[in-house]
Amino acid sequence: MKKSMIRIVCFLLILFIILQCVNHIFRFKYSDGIYTMTKFYELEDNTVDVLILGSSRAFENFNTGTLWDEYGMASYTYGSSLQPMWSTYYYLREALKTQEPELIVLEAGRLVTNYEYEGDEKIISGLYGMRWSLDKLKAIAVSVPTDRLGEFIPTNVRYHTRYTELSKADFYRDQGNPFYRDWKGFLCNMETMPFDSVWESSCFEERMPLYEKTEKYYRKTIELAQLRNIPIVVVISPYASISEEHEALFNTGADIAAEYGVEFIECNRLADEMGIDYTSDVADPSHLNYRGNRKFSRYIGGLLKSRYSISDRRGDPRYDSWQRSADFTARMIRDQELSEIGDSRLITEKLLDDDYLLFISVNGDCTADKPIEEFLAALGVHEEAAEGIWCRDNEAYPQTGFLWQSGAIYTSHYISIPSHDFRCERYQDEDGNDVSMVTVDRKEYRNTGTGVNVMVYDKVTESVADSFALRPGNEYGISR
Amino acid sequence: MILCLLINLGILGVFKYGNFLIASMNHALRLLHIQAMPYQFHLLLPVGISFYTFQALGYIIDVYRNETPAEKNFIGYALFVSFFPQLVAGPIERSGNLLNQMKNIEHLKLWDAKRITSGAILMTWGFFMKMVIADRAALLVDPVFDGYQMYGGTEFIVAAVFFAIQIYCDFGSYSMIAIGSARIMGFKLMENFNAPYFAVSIRDFWSRWHISLSTWFRDYLYIPLGGNRRGCLRKALNIMSVFLVSGLWHGASWNYVVWGGIHGLYQVLADFLEPYRKKVLQKAKVNTACFSWRLLRIVSTFVLVAFAWIFFRADNIRVALHIIQRIFTRPTPWILFNGELFTLGLDRIEMNILVVSVLILGLVDYVRYKKKLTIDAFLMEQNLWFEWTALIGMILMIYIFGKYGPAFNAQQFIYFQF
Numbered sequence: 024m025k026k027s028m029i030r031i032v033c034f035l036l037i038l039f040i041i042l043q044c045v046n047h048i049f050r051f052k053y054s055d056g057i058y059t060m061t062k063f064y065e066l067e068d069n070t071v072d073v074l075i076l077g078s079s080r081a082f083e084n085f086n087t088g089t090l091w092d093e094y095g096m097a098s099y100t101y102g103s104s105l106q107p108m109w110s111t112y113y114y115l116r117e118a119l120k121t122q123e124p125e126l127i128v129l130e131a132g133r134l135v136t137n138y139e140y141e142g143d144e145k146i147i148s149g150l151y152g153m154r155w156s157l158d159k160l161k162a163i164a165v166s167v168p169t170d171r172l173g174e175f176i177p178t179n180v181r182y183h184t185r186y187t188e189l190s191k192a193d194f195y196r197d198q199g200n201p202f203y204r205d206w207k208g209f210l211c212n213m214e215t216m217p218f219d220s221v222w223e224s225s226c227f228e229e230r231m232p233l234y235e236k237t238e239k240y241y242r243k244t245i246e247l248a249q250l251r252n253i254p255i256v257v258v259i260s261p262y263a264s265i266s267e268e269h270e271a272l273f274n275t276g277a278d279i280a281a282e283y284g285v286e287f288i289e290c291n292r293l294a295d296e297m298g299i300d301y302t303s304d305v306a307d308p309s310h311l312n313y314r315g316n317r318k319f320s321r322y323i324g325g326l327l328k329s330r331y332s333i334s335d336r337r338g339d340p341r342y343d344s345w346q347r348s349a350d351f352t353a354r355m356i357r358d359q360e361l362s363e364i365g366d367s368r369l370i371t372e373k374l375l376d377d378d379y380l381l382f383i384s385v386n387g388d389c390t391a392d393k394p395i396e397e398f399l400a401a402l403g404v405h406e407e408a409a410e411g412i413w414c415r416d417n418e419a420y421p422q423t424g425f426l427w428q429s430g431a432i433y434t435s436h437y438i439s440i441p442s443h444d445f446r447c448e449r450y451q452d453e454d455g456n457d458v459s460m461v462t463v464d465r466k467e468y469r470n471t472g473t474g475v476n477v478m479v480y481d482k483v484t485e486s487v488a489d490s491f492a493l494r495p496g497n498e499y500g501i502s503r
Numbered sequence: 504m505i506l507c508l509l510i511n512l513g514i515l516g517v518f519k520y521g522n523f524l525i526a527s528m529n530h531a532l533r534l535l536h537i538q539a540m541p542y543q544f545h546l547l548l549p550v551g552i553s554f555y556t557f558q559a560l561g562y563i564i565d566v567y568r569n570e571t572p573a574e575k576n577f578i579g580y581a582l583f584v585s586f587f588p589q590l591v592a593g594p595i596e597r598s599g600n601l602l603n604q605m606k607n608i609e610h611l612k613l614w615d616a617k618r619i620t621s622g623a624i625l626m627t628w629g630f631f632m633k634m635v636i637a638d639r640a641a642l643l644v645d646p647v648f649d650g651y652q653m654y655g656g657t658e659f660i661v662a663a664v665f666f667a668i669q670i671y672c673d674f675g676s677y678s679m680i681a682i683g684s685a686r687i688m689g690f691k692l693m694e695n696f697n698a699p700y701f702a703v704s705i706r707d708f709w710s711r712w713h714i715s716l717s718t719w720f721r722d723y724l725y726i727p728l729g730g731n732r733r734g735c736l737r738k739a740l741n742i743m744s745v746f747l748v749s750g751l752w753h754g755a756s757w758n759y760v761v762w763g764g765i766h767g768l769y770q771v772l773a774d775f776l777e778p779y780r781k782k783v784l785q786k787a788k789v790n791t792a793c794f795s796w797r798l799l800r801i802v803s804t805f806v807l808v809a810f811a812w813i814f815f816r817a818d819n820i821r822v823a824l825h826i827i828q829r830i831f832t833r834p835t836p837w838i839l840f841n842g843e844l845f846t847l848g849l850d851r852i853e854m855n856i857l858v859v860s861v862l863i864l865g866l867v868d869y870v871r872y873k874k875k876l877t878i879d880a881f882l883m884e885q886n887l888w889f890e891w892t893a894l895i896g897m898i899l900m901i902y903i904f905g906k907y908g909p910a911f912n913a914q915q916f917i918y919f920q921f
Binding site for chain 1: 614616617620850852853891894895898899902903904905907908909910
């Protein structure tokens, strides 16, 4: 009997380990919630000084990079999309198991939630990243109608069908993406949606009652922070679709915060002071973009720093990952700014960045085009009118700049780095035209047939930062 | 005995066949321009009523024939009739087998690793058949049969083949789980399926398909009717009677009766044509001792069985005839090549998973057919690495590819309705 018991236990153990591996591959890895928690659990205990809770308005508006660069704040945006207050409460409970922040910032934009349950997708992205505990069960129980609990627990019933959509991200640590290496929960929105006019909320004093469940967990969140003697501040970040109804709910939220002696900062009323320009700083009706979130974070960070005791961790080796995260965010913004430049005279200096790998290919006759000649010369390509491919790596080849170059037809060159494979190829098409082709992982980057094609690869973000073309006769204009 | 039989059959008749009988009579009366009976029973059909009624009938007849002593202990008898693993969908146990085991219940070893492993393997295989194969095949079968007005010949042929797989895996899986769970508890239930699609004739098929029911009909209906001892005509009549009743047992609908009738007819015709078939084979000097002949017989038996399944799966005879008509009048072979096949309910990935799973099923059945070993016996005589790899592989396939969870409407076992 003993032998057979050992045998069965061994079998079950192996099965358990394999199922854990399978779960690891199959589980959802949404960046708005699930991965936020995954990375949060990886943090060293008691390193987060500013814990920012809330919905996407928390993790898209509070730029953790700016808070670090400007004030040395070790912050983490801990939230999920459309996160209702009841989930926020359980997020806080979960966070306090490993962290003891100096300040809790509650982005309370979801005080507007006026329904009992969020959609399935949001429940999953909000709660499936949480480690199993009584709190997780309670969080799911409060988020889901009782008769539907079986659809959410156990969690694998939701994701075992993902075999049709598995990708590289499911098999690699940090999803094989350097973005997640030192990630602090912040998602920098790079879109721009101009708004000519936004409702003015400054003098609006009306009040509307909060939805009962929302108010209950709003209060519980504040009470939990106070129970643990951690200062909490409620912030509403600015957004373009602010309305009378929302503002009336926020006013009620401010009254409740005042009951607890908690500061409530309604930033829609401070947008001018922050310098938010709704024609350029907004990504969509609810979120700021990379321009807006930096302005907002600089402002709110300064405000919080002046009113609360928050450590400046810059230079502390324990907090190196915050520095790397801020650098990475800055790098992404630099790439975004690069991709928005529309004049070839303004882009060349940025292209000579040490961390860029440039692939410049020239097709067709460009001899008479002075802007193209100037552009190529600025990048070190002096062969006038020459057709060919130039691969420039400033960091590795500081003298010549070129990693490889060829004007000959029917040549190809392969460059392999751990994250990607590049191919440069020169050949003649069916019509007898010379073609210069650059591909990254079998995807071709070519914006024009005749003229100059440039593909910019960023070695830091390990992604194609930009791909554009200069066409003869198009002056200094850049086509994308 | 007659009274007992009448009571049992009466309950079954009222619950299962009452409305069917009234509807059929009304239909006949209407043909004679006679006012129909407006009455209908509004009763919930107890799950698995046909199974435990037949089990109880078997016991009564066995006792009457003195083949089994009457069970004096009511609890013991109740346990025999309502033994939960096989209560709702069989196997239909014989009193001689199950009652005897129940009487010796105190001699059962609580812990028997071999027995528990064997039961667990059978249950795992049952779950694999149901969740990975049957419920996946249903995703193609259901839309085609339910929307029969919209499909052509190839779709119906594919759907009929898939239904053949579905119903085998659906019913077979339940039997596996029942046998497995009973075995874990120490009870040995009779086998219900024995590689049925490896059958080389319809008679062979019925010796491998729903064995507990076919042997029930053999012992309690076919033989009492005279079996094959009263001449060819009587034998044919007996076969037809058994299969028509068997069809009716499956469901109170004429399409089940036709399905049973087709199987009966197959066998009557086979008996009738047997001498001519032998003569033709001898004259044509066909080698009947080789693989190709056996394969031909297996394939042709499968085709006949799959054809009959159309009547079983279709909502009624009219629909079944419509489908058969379309198979011949609306050929659509191009759907096998232009990708339309993958729009019937299973995309390419799902189809690949199904094909691989069916190949595994084929392998397991081949071992059963060739080596006469059930999957548990086969795996347990292998080296540990193979046994564990196969078992873990099966569990992983169920875990990943099994049809469960909110993204999928779980299919009830088809035979629960009978």
